[in-house]
Amino acid sequence: MSGNDYIKYLTEQITTYIDTPAEEKKLKKSAHKHSMPGYTNRWLGVLPLALKMFIKKAN
Template identity: 60%
Template sequence: MSGNDYLKFMTEQVVSYIDLPAEERKKRKKKEKFSKPAYSSRWLGVLPFALKVFFRK
């Protein structure tokens, strides 16, 4: 991806976010804040993921 494409993409993302009503932005923020990571990651960190990747290869 060239620099111009990336800049265009980021500009579109920012503009679409700004165009949302304030209530919708707050709802999105809350949803992202309270979404829980996977059980194994939450309790054990990156170790389960690293072991899974190690054993699959």
């Protein structure tokens, strides 16, 4: 990808973001927040999840 193509792509993305209404931006942002993984997976990786699954299986 050449420099001009990259700049063209960035300007297209910025203009589409600017042209979207504020309500749609808020809805997209809240949907993204709800789809994020939990605290333990985000900060500590897969190890706590594996440990939790192992403990559930043992009980």
